[in-house]
Amino acid sequence: MYIGRFVVLGKTAANQWYLGYRVSSRSFPNRVIRLLEDRAVVVPTADAPPSNNPYISYNCLRRQGEVTVVANGSHVDPTIDKIGLGYPLRDAMALALLAMDYEHDAYNTPRIVAGVDARSDQGLLGIVGAEQIMVCSLAPDPGEALLVATYECTTPTAVTLAGKTAAELCNALYDCEYELPVAVMVALLGPEGVMLAARSARD
Amino acid sequence: MYIGRFVVLGKTAANQWYLGYRVSSRSFPNRVIRLLEDRAVVVPTADAPPSNNPYISYNCLRRQGEVTVVANGSHVDPTIDKIGLGYPLRDAMALALLAMDYEHDAYNTPRIVAGVDARSDQGLLGIVGAEQIMVCSLAPDPGEALLVATYECTTPTAVTLAGKTAAELCNALYDCEYELPVAVMVALLGPEGVMLAARSARD
Amino acid sequence: MYIGRFVVLGKTAANQWYLGYRVSSRSFPNRVIRLLEDRAVVVPTADAPPSNNPYISYNCLRRQGEVTVVANGSHVDPTIDKIGLGYPLRDAMALALLAMDYEHDAYNTPRIVAGVDARSDQGLLGIVGAEQIMVCSLAPDPGEALLVATYECTTPTAVTLAGKTAAELCNALYDCEYELPVAVMVALLGPEGVMLAARSARD
Amino acid sequence: MYIGRFVVLGKTAANQWYLGYRVSSRSFPNRVIRLLEDRAVVVPTADAPPSNNPYISYNCLRRQGEVTVVANGSHVDPTIDKIGLGYPLRDAMALALLAMDYEHDAYNTPRIVAGVDARSDQGLLGIVGAEQIMVCSLAPDPGEALLVATYECTTPTAVTLAGKTAAELCNALYDCEYELPVAVMVALLGPEGVMLAARSARD
Numbered sequence: 001m002y003i004g005r006f007v008v009l010g011k012t013a014a015n016q017w018y019l020g021y022r023v024s025s026r027s028f029p030n031r032v033i034r035l036l037e038d039r040a041v042v043v044p045t046a047d048a049p050p051s052n053n054p055y056i057s058y059n060c061l062r063r064q065g066e067v068t069v070v071a072n073g074s075h076v077d078p079t080i081d082k083i084g085l086g087y088p089l090r091d092a093m094a095l096a097l098l099a100m101d102y103e104h105d106a107y108n109t110p111r112i113v114a115g116v117d118a119r120s121d122q123g124l125l126g127i128v129g130a131e132q133i134m135v136c137s138l139a140p141d142p143g144e145a146l147l148v149a150t151y152e153c154t155t156p157t158a159v160t161l162a163g164k165t166a167a168e169l170c171n172a173l174y175d176c177e178y179e180l181p182v183a184v185m186v187a188l189l190g191p192e193g194v195m196l197a198a199r200s201a202r203d
Numbered sequence: 204m205y206i207g208r209f210v211v212l213g214k215t216a217a218n219q220w221y222l223g224y225r226v227s228s229r230s231f232p233n234r235v236i237r238l239l240e241d242r243a244v245v246v247p248t249a250d251a252p253p254s255n256n257p258y259i260s261y262n263c264l265r266r267q268g269e270v271t272v273v274a275n276g277s278h279v280d281p282t283i284d285k286i287g288l289g290y291p292l293r294d295a296m297a298l299a300l301l302a303m304d305y306e307h308d309a310y311n312t313p314r315i316v317a318g319v320d321a322r323s324d325q326g327l328l329g330i331v332g333a334e335q336i337m338v339c340s341l342a343p344d345p346g347e348a349l350l351v352a353t354y355e356c357t358t359p360t361a362v363t364l365a366g367k368t369a370a371e372l373c374n375a376l377y378d379c380e381y382e383l384p385v386a387v388m389v390a391l392l393g394p395e396g397v398m399l400a401a402r403s404a405r406d
Numbered sequence: 407m408y409i410g411r412f413v414v415l416g417k418t419a420a421n422q423w424y425l426g427y428r429v430s431s432r433s434f435p436n437r438v439i440r441l442l443e444d445r446a447v448v449v450p451t452a453d454a455p456p457s458n459n460p461y462i463s464y465n466c467l468r469r470q471g472e473v474t475v476v477a478n479g480s481h482v483d484p485t486i487d488k489i490g491l492g493y494p495l496r497d498a499m500a501l502a503l504l505a506m507d508y509e510h511d512a513y514n515t516p517r518i519v520a521g522v523d524a525r526s527d528q529g530l531l532g533i534v535g536a537e538q539i540m541v542c543s544l545a546p547d548p549g550e551a552l553l554v555a556t557y558e559c560t561t562p563t564a565v566t567l568a569g570k571t572a573a574e575l576c577n578a579l580y581d582c583e584y585e586l587p588v589a590v591m592v593a594l595l596g597p598e599g600v601m602l603a604a605r606s607a608r609d
Numbered sequence: 610m611y612i613g614r615f616v617v618l619g620k621t622a623a624n625q626w627y628l629g630y631r632v633s634s635r636s637f638p639n640r641v642i643r644l645l646e647d648r649a650v651v652v653p654t655a656d657a658p659p660s661n662n663p664y665i666s667y668n669c670l671r672r673q674g675e676v677t678v679v680a681n682g683s684h685v686d687p688t689i690d691k692i693g694l695g696y697p698l699r700d701a702m703a704l705a706l707l708a709m710d711y712e713h714d715a716y717n718t719p720r721i722v723a724g725v726d727a728r729s730d731q732g733l734l735g736i737v738g739a740e741q742i743m744v745c746s747l748a749p750d751p752g753e754a755l756l757v758a759t760y761e762c763t764t765p766t767a768v769t770l771a772g773k774t775a776a777e778l779c780n781a782l783y784d785c786e787y788e789l790p791v792a793v794m795v796a797l798l799g800p801e802g803v804m805l806a807a808r809s810a811r812d
Contacts, residue, residue, distance in 0.1 A: 095301065131339060132339035133339075137335060
């Protein structure tokens with residue numbers, strides 16, 4: 001099944017929170033995810049054809065203090081900026097989704113987001129589409145994970161991902177049952193801080 | 204089961220939209236619902252003890268053009284006011300819920316809302332609680348209904364209500380399986396316009 | 407000149423922040439302001455005629471930690487609730503004003519608000535009317551004050567109020583140049599905490 | 610004086626609304642404005658050094674029906690998308706500014722916006738900075754214009770721009786008193802529709 005891009009909120013068997021993001025695409029396979037210190041960025045590959053589209057690259061992960069957020073577009077930036085001003089994660093997600101809304105493309109593609117606030121041990125998933133706006137706190141059991149996708153799985157949906165490290169979870173996310181992986185990224189919130197890993201088809 | 208106040212979005216067997224609101228209460232039985240031309244109001248009964256609480260009465264139904272909204276508190280007013288300015292119902296509900304948030308009482312009681320936009324034949328339910336914000340479009344089948352309540356049933360939940368008229372649906376809502384009814388109101392969106400009915404324990 | 411209800415953001419000659427609120431009214435003189443521990447409430451006098459209007463009484467002052475807010479309506483409540491969740495005062499004011507909007511009466515009467523965050527030594531005024539939404543940080547000099555009113559003075563306007571104590575400022579606010587005072591309240595943020603005073607024509 | 614980027618809301622001597630946007634820059638002179646059918650885009654010049662910065666290009670003008678909006682960043686997109694959903698211009702601007710907030714760079718650079726709704730003959734300016742959020746309706750006289758800038762002129766400020774056509778106004782905007790022009794764009798709302806013109810230093 002093809003479900004487009006999706007975000008993941010999960011816990012390892014050792015009860016550590018992790019977040020994931022996968023770019024799946026029928027149209028734009030020429031993209032990779034680059035890991036920077038406090039963010040991850042989706043960018044075109046060196047061999048991608050030139051484009052006037054100003055939305056081809058965006059941050060897909062941002063961090064602010066104890067809060068980490070992944071998303072399928074630039075709404076990750078105002079979300080994390082509001083965290084820096086003191087907003088709770090629920091409100092920061094909801095305001096960015098309400099204001100920036102679904103993508104006004106041919107599919108009314110939803111904006112999706114996942115985040116963890118380590119201070120309150122709280123994980124949240126969110127989505128805005130033409131028919132809904134939703135942000136909710138969820139508590140996966142150790143070893144379990146939930147995803148929200150741009151197509152088909154537009155409510156929290158269980159997904160099985162095996163792995164103890166960011167790199168292992170990254171491979172599980174790349175190779176999971178859903179079609180057309182392009183690039184994946186995982187942030188594992190371990191005792192020594194946030195560990196990032198990424199894998200891309202064209203890298 | 205006691206589920207507190209709840210809103211209902213349903214369709215009659217004849218495929219007419221209706222909205223319902225029920226005040227159920229352990230603490231404040233001295234309340235009735237009064238029907239006015241374009242609204243319904245929850246007010247204390249004549250024999251209710253005097254109170255300094257400025258929130259004891261509120262509009263629970265408002266209409267604006269082809270849009271009708273019911274709610275468990277004063278968020279119905281900014282919601283319908285934004286409809287008057289041109290907002291779609293999804294956004295009007297979501298902005299009011301995000302801004303006014305759950306009630307800051309001992310239970311963090313959620314705000315709930317239901318609405319129908321007859322122009323687009325669209326029905327929506329919404330809720331904001333400490334752990335979630337949700338507004339979604341729903342399409343009950345003829346003869347079916349969904350509720351969202353302040354307690355227990357905080358996601359859309361099927362409820363069976365028999366009736367062809369506003370008054371019959373009102374009685375079904377008063378007498379349904381959930382405990383401690385105080386006052387109910389139904390708005391039926393029929394071919395001749397919106398028909399209102401109300402019933403209160405203390406009236 | 408009649409400017410309706412207004413909020414005040416000022417500093418005493420001793421450089422202490424204070425907030426004020428005055429009910430001026432052509433239509434409803436039967437109102438007083440009652441001071442409670444963490445709030446002030448506008449309520450009808452005992453001899454006021456009974457009314458179905460659910461908006462005749464409202465909190466006009468709320469406090470949360472080091473933040474104090476005054477307003478001409480129930481938007482003070484969601485504003486202070488968001489402070490409790492971590493919002494900065496600018497955002498809490500702006501979201502409540504944007505969502506609750508001007509009063510949909512015959513005059514499109516604006517909602518107005520003033521607040522002080524003692525942690526950041528910051529004072530703000532805000533207003534939403536049919537033609538504008540504004541929240542801004544202002545820094546009156548010692549002995550100076552600014553007001554925003556529902557009519558005429560709908561941008562920050564200097565006002566001279568003499569007084570060292572909440573009671574003295576209250577009298578100055580009651581007796582100032584603008585017409586038809588009904589009730590006034592002042593919150594003085596002194597070194598021992600917030601001192602409240604109120605005065606009403608009909609008390 | 611250097612005032613950074615700025616937006617303009619004006620009327621020609623013939624009482625036609627126009628909007629302008631000027632990129633002024635100390636840091637990034639390698640940018641031009643490209644005119645497309647329903648938008649204008651700020652993009653790097655062909656000789657600009659490669660950059661990982663995902664914000665170097667953005668739409669600076671968008672149109673939706675009778676509404677035209679110019680802005681100094683990507684908030685123009687959610688603003689115009691909400692117009693498409695029915696929001697009034699005041700609300701569409703205010704929600705995008707509140708949610709996306711000032712730029713979190715070394716200067717807390719404000720987001721600025723100007724727009725005209727030809728249906729209601731209404732023009733608005735808006736800004737969000739660390740100390741303020743403001744959207745207001747303004748009515749310049751024929752031959753007059755107001756600007757809001759990212760630095761110094763952060764409240765509506767009169768500017769004199771001579772010109773009858775989009776191209777003439779573009780030159781006036783490029784050559785006006787403020788320093789370091791990089792690229793300018795004007796949208797003139799004439800009787801035959803919206804006429805666009807642009808001029809860039811490096812084109």
